[in-house]
Amino acid sequence: MDQNEIDKDDVELMLKAAKLTVNPPPKDEWQELIDEFPDSTSPQQSSLTQDPAIETTPEAVEEQLPAPVEEHTAHPSEARDSDAAPSSPKKPWPTKEERKQKKKAKRQDKIDAINAEFKRAQHYFGLRCRPEEAALPGPPGDEENQKPELKEIDTAVAREKMLRDELFEQKFSIDNPPPYEPSTYPILVSVDVEAWERNHNCVTEVGVSTLDTKVLNDMPPGELGANWMETIDAKHWIMLDYIDLHNTEFTADGDGNHKFDFQHGESLEFYIEKLPARFNEVLETVSDNWKRPIVLVGHNIASDLNFIDNVFAEIERADVLDTQHLWQALNDHSPQATQVSLKNVCGDLGLKCTGWHNAGNDARNTMQALVAMMVCEAKMRHEMAMKKYAQIKDDEDQPSAPLPAGVLEDESSL
Numbered sequence: 001m002d003q004n005e006i007d008k009d010d011v012e013l014m015l016k017a018a019k020l021t022v023n024p025p026p027k028d029e030w031q032e033l034i035d036e037f038p039d040s041t042s043p044q045q046s047s048l049t050q051d052p053a054i055e056t057t058p059e060a061v062e063e064q065l066p067a068p069v070e071e072h073t074a075h076p077s078e079a080r081d082s083d084a085a086p087s088s089p090k091k092p093w094p095t096k097e098e099r100k101q102k103k104k105a106k107r108q109d110k111i112d113a114i115n116a117e118f119k120r121a122q123h124y125f126g127l128r129c130r131p132e133e134a135a136l137p138g139p140p141g142d143e144e145n146q147k148p149e150l151k152e153i154d155t156a157v158a159r160e161k162m163l164r165d166e167l168f169e170q171k172f173s174i175d176n177p178p179p180y181e182p183s184t185y186p187i188l189v190s191v192d193v194e195a196w197e198r199n200h201n202c203v204t205e206v207g208v209s210t211l212d213t214k215v216l217n218d219m220p221p222g223e224l225g226a227n228w229m230e231t232i233d234a235k236h237w238i239m240l241d242y243i244d245l246h247n248t249e250f251t252a253d254g255d256g257n258h259k260f261d262f263q264h265g266e267s268l269e270f271y272i273e274k275l276p277a278r279f280n281e282v283l284e285t286v287s288d289n290w291k292r293p294i295v296l297v298g299h300n301i302a303s304d305l306n307f308i309d310n311v312f313a314e315i316e317r318a319d320v321l322d323t324q325h326l327w328q329a330l331n332d333h334s335p336q337a338t339q340v341s342l343k344n345v346c347g348d349l350g351l352k353c354t355g356w357h358n359a360g361n362d363a364r365n366t367m368q369a370l371v372a373m374m375v376c377e378a379k380m381r382h383e384m385a386m387k388k389y390a391q392i393k394d395d396e397d398q399p400s401a402p403l404p405a406g407v408l409e410d411e412s413s414l
Contacts, residue, residue: 111333114325114326114328114329114333115329117321117322117325117326117329118325118326118329118330118377120319120321121321121326121370121374122374122377122378123180123182123183124182124184124185124186124188124213124295125178125182125213125216125228125371125374126177126178126179126180126181126182126213126216126217127172127178127179127180127374127375127377127378128180128378129180172378172379172381172382173220173382174220174221174222174223174375174379175220175222176220177216177217177218177219177220178216178217178221181217182213182217184293185212185213185214185217185292186213186292186293186294186295186318186319187210187211187212187213187283187286187287187292187293187294187295188210188211188212188213188295188297188321188367188370189208189209189210189283189286189294189295189296189297190207190208190209190210190211190296190297190298190363190364190366190367190370191206191207191208191296191297191298191301191304191308191363192206192207192298192299192304192359192360192362192363192366193205193206193207193303193304193307193308193359194206194207194247194258194259194357194358194359194362196242196245196247197247197248197249202241202242202245203239203242203272203307204238204239204242204243204245204247204259205236205237205238205239205259205358205359205360206236206237206239206275206279206359207234207235207236207237207358207359207360207361207362207363207364208234208235208237208279208282208360208363209232209233209234209235209360209363209364209366209367210232210233210282210283210286211228211231211232211233211367211371212231212286214292215231216228216231219231221371221375224349224350224351224371224372224375224376225368225371225372225374225375228371228375229367229368229371232364232367232368233286234264234265234360234361234363234364235265235268235282235360236262236264236265236267236268236358236359236360236361237267237268237269237270237275237278237359237360238259238260238267238268238269239269239270239271239272239275240269240270240271240272241271241272243269246259247357258355258356258357258358259358259359261355261358261361262355262358262360262361263354263355263358263360263361264360264361264364265360267360275311276311276312279311279312279315280312280315283315290316293318293319294315294316294317294318295317295318295319295320295321296308296317296319296320296321297320297321297323297366297367297370298320298321298322298323298366299322299323299324299342299345299362299366299369300322300324301320301321301322301324302322305320321370323342323345323366323369323370323373324339324340324345326370326373327340327345327369327373330373330376330377342362342365342366342369343356345369346365346368346369346372349369349372349373349376350372351365351368351369351372353365353368
């Protein structure tokens with residue numbers, strides 16, 4: 001029997017088994033549906049529901065499609081964007097030379113900032129004139145259109161100012177008090193914070209050293225500033241919160257007992273919650289009840305400043321001096337002078353410092369390095385000024401212009 005032929009009796013038996021009562025179509029109508037789908041024994045719904053009145057040829061379907069829109073109708077959001085001002089053209093990518101110049105200018109700005117920091121430090125010690133007196137007076141007007149006689153007077157005043165400043169430099173000696181009087185006498189405060197090497201949030205000890213610049217006004221500095229170093233007041237505090245934590249991995253000796261090796265007095269032990277009150281008490285005493293400005297000192301002080309600002313938020317500092325920056329300025333910003341450790345700085349200065357990795361010792365060693373750098377630079381500047389002054393006095397080929405009346409000042413007033 002052909003697979004397309006279906007017995008009516010078989011259909012009835014199947015429907016009775018399903019307990020359904022239907023009236024199947026006559027055999028001839030059923031056969032017509034089978035003939036319409038020769039490849040399948042079941043008719044498909046799409047063909048059964050297809051309306052014969054609808055033409056499905058490609059030509060008929062194309063005629064029923066809507067005509068394409070010739071003009072684009074902008075979306076409301078696009079209309080708003082079109083009303084806005086045209087965007088500025090993107091800047092071209094900087095050339096290699098421009099990037100080089102930008103990098104050079106950035107480095108020069110950093111050098112200028114470090115040099116200014118060094119001069120401020122010298123002024124605090126009385127080893128440099130006030131900042132407003134450091135620059136030579138310039139011409140009052142346009143230099144090209146200035147009258148010759150005014151040019152001559154200004155040149156004479158500038159030259160006399162230079163000689164007057166160098167007379168100050170001649171007066172410097174490690175056996176005499178500092179030649180300048182600072183505009184203010186700040187309290188220098190050196191702070192060193194030691195934390196556990198495996199978790200820097202665990203502060204194990206804090207060192208604080210103070211130096212009153214007013215005491216130095218009538219005191220000769222001595223060799224490398226040894227006399228001034230004797231006035232440094234050093235303190236060392238051990239935090240009981242982490243007294244059992246020791247640093248052994250990044251230290252030379254590795255014994256981990258640095259916190260108990262304070263060499264400038266007796267260490268105090270207390271919990272870290274009392275640290276702000278203890279620190280404020282020290283600063284309040286040395287600053288005459290906060291009437292004197294506070295200048296913080298540290299070596300690579302940026303890391304310690306984060307701790308200081310978080311724990312001692314109430315402290316108002318007038319300035320910050322970084323001995324790492326000052327060492328760079330003293331060595332003319334050579335690449336070898338960058339990122340130098342405090343131990344190497346003290347060694348190059350000729351200081352015999354010991355007890356490293358103890359917060360109290362390191363704070364005092366930092367202050368000693370600051371004092372030594374200031375005195376060494378002043379001594380070198382004094383020697384250069386003496387040579388320059390002698391050359392000016394002996395230079396007969398370039399005689400100085402006559403000074404107008406009133407320009408020269410009595411040497412006793414300098």
